[in-house]
Amino acid sequence: MSINSEKFSLLSKLPQYVFSSVNELKHQARLNGEDIIDFGMGNPDQPTPRHIIEKLLESSVQGRNHRYSVSAGLPKLRLAISNWYKRNYDIKLDPEEETIVTIGSKEGLSHLMISLLAPGETVLVPDPCYPIHSYSVLIARGNIKEYNSIDDEKLLENIELGLMSDPKPKALIISFPSNPTTQTVDIDFFTKVVELAKKYSIIVIHDFAYADICFDGYKAPSFLQAKGSMDVGVESFSLSKSYNMAGWRVGFMCGNREVISALKRVKSYLDYGIFQPIQISAITALNETQDCVKQIRDTYKSRRDRLIDGLGKAGWDIDPPKATMFVWAKIPDKFKSIGSLEFSKKLIKECNVAVSPGIGFGKLGNEHVRFALIENEQRIQQATRSIKKLFK
Ligand SMILES: Cc1ncc(COP(=O)(O)O)c(C=O)c1O
Structure with a gap:
């Protein structure tokens, strides 16, 4: 619903998230029966210990x-x-x-x-x-x-x-x-x-x-x-x-x-x-025991390695991050001119892969997209294979 932001002044400062247009595409693709591999939101996929x-x-x-x-x-x-x-x-x-x-x-x-x-x-x-x-x-x-x-x-x-x-x-x-x-x-x-x-x-x-x-x-x-x-x-x-x-x-x-x-x-x-x-x-x-913290960390590390390795094989070289549950990837030169939002849409449409466009985090983010490591290793591999095809 569109809201009259003159009536509620704060709302003019709170536009719809940039992410919502990517989310909408993701939603539509799913309605069409596509299996989207979703690296969009930093929402942990594993259960609480x-x-x-x-x-x-x-x-x-x-x-x-x-x-x-x-x-x-x-x-x-x-x-x-x-x-x-x-x-x-x-x-x-x-x-x-x-x-x-x-x-x-x-x-x-x-x-x-x-x-x-x-x-x-x-x-x-x-x-x-x-x-x-x-x-x-x-x-x-x-x-x-x-x-x-x-x-x-x-x-x-x-x-x-x-x-x-x-x-x-x-x-x-x-x-x-x-x-x-x-x-x-x-x-x-x-x-x-x-x-x-x-x-x-x-x-x-x-x-x-x-x-x-x-x-x-x-x-x-x-x-x-x-x-x-x-x-x-x-x-x-x-x-x-x-x-x-x-x-x-x-x-x-x-x-x-x-x-x-x-x-x-x-x-x-x-x-x-x-x-x-x-x-x-x-x-x-x-x-109590902090073993679970170590396990969670190890899971993200293995996923990070799998993603960096797979993207590398696709010709997309990224330095492995030393921390967080994300990979912040500079858009390859070939696609740089379209910006992070269009590049993210392309990844959904042509690879069934959802990422967050860097522009959603600020204007200086526009040369990057963010992968959240919330898919398992097998699906990460599947995603990087599709990206490799796109890059060819
Ligand atoms: C930097 C940063 N701060 C805070 C949060 C949100 O934390 P919480 O779930 O405690 O609100 C996140 C979640 O993605 C985050 O990335």
């Missing part, structure tokens, strides 16, 4: 868990979060003051922007970026200023240029390992970001959704490991990818007390916390 589901079953039959919960998250879950940081990153957090549970990262980031921004204030966001990084700002009636995040060498330089702009940004969003670009950074990068944050008096928001999905010996650092980071920023994490819990909607945000308490205040007006059995199951996910 059994021991986490068992905990949900056990806790959901207990009546006391059916009441309103705690908006900021159960104290035991916040303790599990601070223990997770201690174990994984040697960071000490005060569960009461420096952690908050969110209804997935998207909810946390969106309400964070509402908590921090006055209408018209500016936030520096990456281009390309995961869409909520920019739309959360617009939803909060803020303005976005984009920085070029595609050029690894100039990343810090581009961030600093953005920070020097007028009007002066209030906050900066970063996210590594990155969706969609799969870029990774080391702790030095975060240390320099902290220095910039202090120099320009801004708040840093780091989205750490792919903390655990790292390969080939690379371990992604936490922003909170950087000296002084707790003075300037927060980090958001999600159980969606590390534990295949995308539909459960659990995440958390940690770091600077003032920022966390601002989010807590706003959320205390908006929600009563996640359904308690889900929070109890999240405690199990964080506290």
Whole structure:
């Protein structure tokens, strides 16, 4: 349905996702009986580990868990979060003051922007970026200023240029390992970001959704490991990818007390916390065996290898990403001129393969498409064979 965006002013800033035209093609092809191999959305295809589901079953039959919960998250879950940081990153957090549970990262980031921004204030966001990084700002009636995040060498330089702009940004969003670009950074990068944050008096928001999905010996650092980071920023994490819990909607945000308490205040007006059995199951996910995290990581690695190998055989050479559940592929020269949207449509129509066009993540994404590694290896092979035929 078309909506009159003069009547509802925010809607003029929230156009239909670019992805919707690719989704429509995919849908039509499926209605016509085509088997589409779908690398479109970063929606994990594997089930949540059994021991986490068992905990949900056990806790959901207990009546006391059916009441309103705690908006900021159960104290035991916040303790599990601070223990997770201690174990994984040697960071000490005060569960009461420096952690908050969110209804997935998207909810946390969106309400964070509402908590921090006055209408018209500016936030520096990456281009390309995961869409909520920019739309959360617009939803909060803020303005976005984009920085070029595609050029690894100039990343810090581009961030600093953005920070020097007028009007002066209030906050900066970063996210590594990155969706969609799969870029990774080391702790030095975060240390320099902290220095910039202090120099320009801004708040840093780091989205750490792919903390655990790292390969080939690379371990992604936490922003909170950087000296002084707790003075300037927060980090958001999600159980969606590390534990295949995308539909459960659990995440958390940690770091600077003032920022966390601002989010807590706003959320205390908006929600009563996640359904308690889900929070109890999240405690199990964080506290108990982490073998499942390794298995999930290994699955993405094998799929990454199969895809890179298959695309290579088709003549499409891509450097294997060190992290995330994506492959960010530069469109081959032969098809570059048509742009990422038309190229994605071509892949659906001629190969029965769905990917996300890079333009959907920002204008600088237009020379790339993103494959989400949510199909099994056999189907990945089938997809790369079709692509090989197209390229011939
Ligand atoms: C960078 C990034 N942040 C956040 C999310 C969403 O996480 P959640 O399911 O916790 O809302 C995603 C999901 O794809 C993501 O790629």
